[in-house]
Structure formats: structure tokens, C-alpha cells
Amino acid sequence: MNLFSLSIKNVFAKPLSSLLSVLLFGFGVAIIVAILLTSTFLKNEINKNAQGIDLVVGAKGSPLQIILASIFHIDFPTGNISLQDANNLTRNRLVKSAIPLSLGDSYQGYRIVGTTQDYADLYEATLAEGAWFGGEMTATVGATIAKNLEIKVGDKLASAHGLAEGASGHEEHPFTVVGIMEPTGSVMDQLILVSVQSVWEVHAGHEAHDHEEGGDHHDRMQLERLNLEVTKEQLENEDITSLLLTYRSPMAAVQLPRIVNGTSNLQAASPPYETARLFNIIGVGVDVVNMLGLVIIVLSATSVFIALINSLKERKYELAIMRSMGASQLKIFSLILTEGIVLTIIGSFFGFLMAHVGFMVLTATMEQIQSDGMFFVTDEYYVMLGSLSVGIFASIIPAFLAYKSDISETLSKA
Structure with a gap:
């Protein structure tokens, strides 16, 4: 069994803890992506309807x-x-x-x-x-x-x-x-x-x-x-x-x-000036919602961190056995880090899916808006990189603790 498969198996071995981490991460990502989709769509609609009017x-x-x-x-x-x-x-x-x-x-x-x-x-x-x-x-x-x-x-x-x-x-x-x-x-x-x-x-x-x-x-x-x-x-x-x-x-x-x-x-x-002023007016609300999304992502990162720490405590003996059977410290470090990244990827995917489906449902109920909700904006790639970075950051300390664990001490207490 390769490292990635083993990481996925370990994630699903604790379904409730993993589900909480995924949901928190997903909601944070969904809020930020939904704001990006809405603001980009509105700007595109404004530009399209104001075309040719000076x-x-x-x-x-x-x-x-x-x-x-x-x-x-x-x-x-x-x-x-x-x-x-x-x-x-x-x-x-x-x-x-x-x-x-x-x-x-x-x-x-x-x-x-x-x-x-x-x-x-x-x-x-x-x-x-x-x-x-x-x-x-x-x-x-x-x-x-x-x-x-x-x-x-x-x-x-x-x-x-x-x-x-x-x-x-x-x-x-x-x-x-x-x-x-x-x-x-x-x-x-x-x-x-x-x-x-x-x-x-x-x-x-x-x-x-x-x-x-x-x-x-x-x-x-x-x-x-x-x-x-x-x-x-x-x-x-x-x-x-x-x-x-x-x-x-x-x-x-x-x-x-x-x-x-x-x-x-x-x-x-002037259409450009007034629409820019309109976005400045609603920009305060957008910033507040974005901050809420960032807070939720930080909380989800904390949840990932706690889940990995608890998992590490429960699996000390298992990890020590792996070390005694030839697994290197780097492999143990990579295993815990990969588990955190897997949780992050699943949560991010859930967030992106929820944002796009939600936007599609919203636009379908508003006849003034015509969109299938399945368009992507460039800033979404930055959200992907940001969420992955947060997941890696939350996983580094648990992975380092696993890397530094003492085999003999762990086995002697088993």
C-alpha cells in the first residue's frame, strides 16, 4: 500500500473527526469562492450592459x-x-x-x-x-x-x-x-x-x-x-x-x-464612475463576508491540526511499529503531512462544489440573471493555493512530532 492510499485509509478511519474538518474547511472556501463568483459576475454584467454608453x-x-x-x-x-x-x-x-x-x-x-x-x-x-x-x-x-x-x-x-x-x-x-x-x-x-x-x-x-x-x-x-x-x-x-x-x-x-x-x-x-462607486459601497459588505470566510478557514485549519494531533496520540504505537519495520522518519513525516493535505483537498473540493452549485441554483431562481454557475475566475486558483497552504501549515507540527517520536520509549510503554 503506497503512502497516499494509506493516508486516505487513515483519514476515513476517523469519519466524524474528518467530516468536521472537511465541513469547516469547505464552508470557509465556499464563502470566499461564492463572493468571487458573485462580484465577477456582477462586474461582467455591468460592463456588458453599459457597453457603448459614455x-x-x-x-x-x-x-x-x-x-x-x-x-x-x-x-x-x-x-x-x-x-x-x-x-x-x-x-x-x-x-x-x-x-x-x-x-x-x-x-x-x-x-x-x-x-x-x-x-x-x-x-x-x-x-x-x-x-x-x-x-x-x-x-x-x-x-x-x-x-x-x-x-x-x-x-x-x-x-x-x-x-x-x-x-x-x-x-x-x-x-x-x-x-x-x-x-x-x-x-x-x-x-x-x-x-x-x-x-x-x-x-x-x-x-x-x-x-x-x-x-x-x-x-x-x-x-x-x-x-x-x-x-x-x-x-x-x-x-x-x-x-x-x-x-x-x-x-x-x-x-x-x-x-x-x-x-x-x-x-x-458616468457609467464607469457610478458603477465603481456602487462597488465601493457594497465592497465593505464583501470584505466582511470575506473575513468571515477566512476566519472559518483558520478554524478549519485548527480542526485539521487537532484531528492530526489526536490521531498521532492514538497511533503512536502503530507508528513505532512502522519505524521498527523499516519505515524512515521521513516516511512517517510524509504520512502525517499527506493526511492533512488529503483533508484539505477534500474540504476544498467540497467548498468549490458547494459555491458553484449554490451560485447556479441562485441564478436559476432569478430570471434577471442568466448564468449556468459553472464558470471559473482566475482568483479561484489563488484560493486553491491558499487553502492548500493552510492545510500544509496545519499539518507540519503534527508531522514533525511524529518525525521526532522515540521508538524505544513508545514501545516500552505499550
Whole structure:
């Protein structure tokens, strides 16, 4: 029987003690790995959903709230901005492109976004069937919504005012579903896209914005950067929730936010800055949980140490017999050290498995998150090395005591 096989046999000879050590070690590793998976996943999701957006402009208020509402659709907007102000901003030479968003309505808890085709292009969304929204009161539905609510092309959707499920509705102005999107793995899967003009139509009640009865105030105006065709009356009286901007040059990153914030009605929010601030806010909690994981790993290392010391006391005679039969001191040292490493490896494997399976179960229950939980991050290798180092450190003293044990003294007391 080789050294490794003998070590495994000795570990399983004390099942309760070994199980305690494995569970403690596993829980400590699982906590740290779960934090790594969650933080890495969130950062990847944030980067994916904020791609191509240099600046978000909304109503005065919290910049972080503007980012959460306009990019991730997980908060309430700070208010609306006038179409006239939005139009003036898009004419700035520092702005390369702008995508309007009109928020505030929902359908069975899913958010309806008034926007343009550019918003879908931003996430490289494609159609599974049907066509893109375009005409008034038409809608293109995200893949997750279509699957969960069994929505088909041609269905009518009566929107509700507000973003909470069960809010008062606009049954008199339903949207007609003209298309279903392919899954994108982004926030787009959770949205219903309609035109900005459709949002105005719903909120205007019985006023028909597309009726052109004559008069200069009904002349069509093309807002090229926003891809909106509106009347002069709409330009003066209608509003949107926010603008997603891209810069024309690096200089815009310095100048444009200052220009926007200098406007009395507008607030600029930088996605990279605000998401970094968000991670700083939640970073304290992450650090606390990581410390908890480290404490548990230290406790588990102590458990491994105690288990090996107790095992050494009980097996003094056995080890002395092995020495008398020709086993070297180095072999005895290696045997005890290997037992500690075996406990560490089993505990670490249990911890990694528990973290990944737990993350997979968690993401499966949250439809806003799309992940199989079986992805790995680079820092996990450092956790592996760290846990192995802790196990070796906890095993060295018992192994050294076994190495220094006196054969004759042990056998004479047997």
C-alpha cells in the first residue's frame, strides 16, 4: 500500500473527526469562492450592459439612480427632461450619438421602454420572429418576457402606469406585439421596446399626436441624432426620461459632463464612475463576508491540526511499529503531512462544489440573471493555493512530532 492510499485509509478511519474538518474547511472556501463568483459576475454584467454608453443624462437627482434606472432598469427614474433640452444637447459638437429613453410604464412587472432602433442595435439584438417596433402602438418583446408570459406576435399588451406589477393600466391604448427578440444575455431580454411616440400616445389619453390637420405647429421636424420625427408642438411640450450618449472625442469626457451639470434641468451620470462607486459601497459588505470566510478557514485549519494531533496520540504505537519495520522518519513525516493535505483537498473540493452549485441554483431562481454557475475566475486558483497552504501549515507540527517520536520509549510503554 503506497503512502497516499494509506493516508486516505487513515483519514476515513476517523469519519466524524474528518467530516468536521472537511465541513469547516469547505464552508470557509465556499464563502470566499461564492463572493468571487458573485462580484465577477456582477462586474461582467455591468460592463456588458453599459457597453457603448459614455454618459447618461437625466433629470436632476442622484447620478447612481439615473444609471440604475436607465441602464440596468432596476430603479425608478429621477424624473423627466424636456425634448427641447434633449434636442439642444444632442446638437453639441462633443456628442457623437444619442439614444432617447422614455420610462415609467410596465406590463406585468416588466418594463416598457420608449426608444429607437438604435437602442436594440446597441446590444446587437436580433429578431427571433416578426419585425421591429416602429409605428405607434407597436412593440418588440425581449426573449425572457416572451418565454415567461407566452407572448406571441399579434398579441395585445395593455401597459400599466408605474413600474410595479399590479399598477393602474392603460387598457384603452394597448400595444400590438410585432416582434420577439432572440436572447442576448443582457438587460434587453427583460424589456418591451416601443417607440417614444407610442409612450406619448398612451400618456396623452385621447389626444392623437399623429393627426396633421394643418397649421405651422403640426409641421414635421426630424431630430436626426435622436432618430425621432416630431411636430413643433411635441418638441415644445413632450419629454423623455433620459439620453444615452456617446462621445465624439476623448475631450468630451472632460467637458460634456460639466456642460450638462451646468444646465439647470439636466444631470450627467458616468457609467464607469457610478458603477465603481456602487462597488465601493457594497465592497465593505464583501470584505466582511470575506473575513468571515477566512476566519472559518483558520478554524478549519485548527480542526485539521487537532484531528492530526489526536490521531498521532492514538497511533503512536502503530507508528513505532512502522519505524521498527523499516519505515524512515521521513516516511512517517510524509504520512502525517499527506493526511492533512488529503483533508484539505477534500474540504476544498467540497467548498468549490458547494459555491458553484449554490451560485447556479441562485441564478436559476432569478430570471434577471442568466448564468449556468459553472464558470471559473482566475482568483479561484489563488484560493486553491491558499487553502492548500493552510492545510500544509496545519499539518507540519503534527508531522514533525511524529518525525521526532522515540521508538524505544513508545514501545516500552505499550
